[in-house]
Amino acid sequence: xxxxxxxxxxxxxxxxxxxxxxxxxxxxxxxxxxxxxxxxxxxxxxxxxxxxxxxxxxxxxxxxxxxxxxxxxxxxxxxxxxxxxxxxxxxxxxxxxxxxxxxxxxxxxxxxxxxxxxxxxxxxxxxxxxxxxxxxxxxxxxxxxxxxxxxxxxxxxxxxxxxxxxxxxxxxxxxxxxxxxxxxxxxxxxxxxxxxxxxxxxxxxxxxxxxxxxxxxxxxxxxxxxxxxxxxxxxxxxxxxxxxxxxxxxxxxxxxxxxxxxxxxxxxxxxxxxxxxxxxxxxxxxxxxxxxxxxxxxxxxxxxxxxxxxxxxxxxxxxxxxxxxxxxxxxxxxxxxxxxxxxxxxxxxxxxxxxxxxxxxxxxxxxxxxxxxxxxxxxxxxxxxxxxxxxxxxxxxxxxxxxxxxxxxxxxxxxxxxxxxxxxxxxxxxxxxxxxxxxxxxxxxxxxxxxxxxxxxxxxxxxxxxxxxxxxxxxxxxxxxxxxxxxxxxxxxxxxxxxxxxxxxxxxxxxx
Ligand code: N01
Numbered sequence: 487x488x489x490x491x492x493x494x495x496x497x498x499x500x501x502x503x504x505x506x507x508x509x510x511x512x513x514x515x516x517x518x519x520x521x522x523x524x525x526x527x528x529x530x531x532x533x534x535x536x537x538x539x540x541x542x543x544x545x546x547x548x549x550x551x552x553x554x555x556x557x558x559x560x561x562x563x564x565x566x567x568x569x570x571x572x573x574x575x576x577x578x579x580x581x582x583x584x585x586x587x588x589x590x591x592x593x594x595x596x597x598x599x600x601x602x603x604x605x606x607x608x609x610x611x612x613x614x615x616x617x618x619x620x621x622x623x624x625x626x627x628x629x630x631x632x633x634x635x636x637x638x639x640x641x642x643x644x645x646x647x648x649x650x651x652x653x654x655x656x657x658x659x660x661x662x663x664x665x666x667x668x669x670x671x672x673x674x675x676x677x678x679x680x681x682x683x684x685x686x687x688x689x690x691x692x693x694x695x696x697x698x699x700x701x702x703x704x705x706x707x708x709x710x711x712x713x714x715x716x717x718x719x720x721x722x723x724x725x726x727x728x729x730x731x732x733x734x735x736x737x738x739x740x741x742x743x744x745x746x747x748x749x750x751x752x753x754x755x756x757x758x759x760x761x762x763x764x765x766x767x768x769x770x771x772x773x774x775x776x777x778x779x780x781x782x783x784x785x786x787x788x789x790x791x792x793x794x795x796x797x798x799x800x801x802x803x804x805x806x807x808x809x810x811x812x813x814x815x816x817x818x819x820x821x822x823x824x825x826x827x828x829x830x831x832x833x834x835x836x837x838x839x840x841x842x843x844x845x846x847x848x849x850x851x852x853x854x855x856x857x858x859x860x861x862x863x864x865x866x867x868x869x870x871x872x873x874x875x876x877x878x879x880x881x882x883x884x885x886x887x888x889x890x891x892x893x894x895x896x897x898x899x900x901x902x903x904x905x906x907x908x909x910x911x912x913x914x915x916x917x918x919x920x921x922x923x924x925x926x927x928x929x930x931x932x933x934x935x936x937x938x939x940x941x942x943x944x945x946x947x948x949x950x951x952x953x954x955x956x957x958x959x960x961x962x963x964x965x966x967x968x969x970x971x972x973x974x975x976x977x978x979x980x981x982x983x984x985x986x987x988x989x990x991x992x993x994x995x996x997x998x
Pocket of ligand 1: 553554555556637643644645658675676677678679680681698699700701788811835836837838950951952
């Protein structure tokens with residue numbers, strides 16, 4: 487089973503009562519923010535995280551088979567390339583260790599408070615501060631950075647009887663490593679990115695595995711191979727070699743499975759052929775072949791990458807169940823056709839809350855409106871995925887419409903950090919106490935995004951996915967090139983913001 491090899495961090499220190507910048511979340515986003523703050527000599531910050539370690543999603547997702555489905559070379563900070571990746575797609579423990587090594591090397595961990603959950607954050611207009619209640623006491627901050635991630639709150643399926651199941655239950659992001667699944671009858675619900683990594687591993691140890699599929703995904707072969715010693719030596723010692731490979735992979739992803747496909751679904755024809763060949767290589771049974779063949783346009787849901795998903799489904803001790811689940815009983819699952827399949831353990835790989843960010847419930851801006859309430863009225867949206875009107879001095883990393891299905895989120899995270907850093911610098915230079923996007927700027931940004939969305943495969947591809955909210959609007963993904971995103975966020979744009987001067991009395995200095 488996979489688990490972080492990092493040494494545990496020291497006991498929690500008392501929280502400072504006040505900081506200039508409070509960052510919520512210690513994954514790639516929160517750690518990257520901390521490093522950039524420290525580099526700019528702005529050390530008046532605190533990063534809090536409910537977990538006990540850096541890593542975020544890579545700390546939490548320790549399920550068997552957990553690995554990156556974006557090439558390793560892209561899955562690192564641009565300022566901390568890792569010449570030691572063991573494989574073209576790295577397993578979770580290596581990514582977690584990489585994140586921990588970067589944190590150790592940067593020397594920022596003394597400003598992290600682990601085991602500290604943000605319970606409530608409220609903007610106080612009188613003091614122009616965020617008053618944050620954490621599980622370990624209050625903290626006041628001038629600036630609040632929400633870096634809690636989009637894939638942090640497991641989403642449990644709403645299936646009748648599931649609470650009454652008497653066996654072991656695991657969500658993919660909350661794996662119980664003390665429970666041995668060897669020789670057990672196991673069911674996996676879901677066939678998304680997590681399930682296709684879990685199933686091949688469980689199939690090796692379980693007595694029998696039932697995989698419950700609602701929608702067959704498109705699965706491409708994965709160019710998985712170990713890096714040789716020579717390659718690693720070249721990455722380490724030949725200046726520019728690793729960056730060159732990283733750049734080549736970046737353009738391949740951008741050109742092959744990125745915007746050309748998103749905006750021109752016919753471009754997916756060749757990808758669909760590759761996926762069908764992936765099926766044919768492993769599955770000979772026509773009935774199973776038909777079950778695993780998707781019925782929507784490739785790219786509408788996230789394209790998955792695996793060489794062992796179809797071989798696992800073809801095993802005699804694995805059943806792919808496509809009849810809808812009717813209910814869960816104390817000892818099994820009943821499908822709509824009335825069949826009950828007994829199991830000892832149930833693995834729930836049904837994803838995360840993405841279009842209803844749970845942290846939004848706990849953040850209240852000016853006038854006491856919560857982000858959740860604001861999103862309910864306006865749809866989940868932000869200006870440049872980073873700031874929200876009515877929520878002064880609050881910044882998102884991995885905010886609305888900044889997600890990717892085709893390339894590395896670390897790239898997007900770094901672009902957002904650069905934007906926030908420039909905002910903080912600009913505020914300091916001009917002596918501004920608060921910044922908040924103008925409603926018109928935010929509206930124009932989102933109108934443009936949603937206009938672009940109409941023509942994408944995510945909207946027209948004939949699938950339903952977690953990319954879309956309950957109104958069918960895509961509030962999660964970025965619809966343009968990733969380099970355009972970086973370009974648009976390379977510097978803070980105060981003309982799109984309402985700003986106030988440092989002195990609360992000078993309210994007339996509010997800049998329109
Ligand atoms: O979740 P998902 P995930 N009854 O939402 C099914 C990232 N990630 O955890 O397609 C039965 O993609 C649902 O069916 P359907 C990555 O961004 C990254 O797998 O809605 N089934 C689907 O099959 C990814 O996109 C890596 O019809 C139900 C599955 O559950 C994101 O995490 C690795 C159901 C959910 O798939 C989430 O992936 C792993 C129900 N009631 C994950 N409800 C990397 O390597 C849902 N389903 C970087």
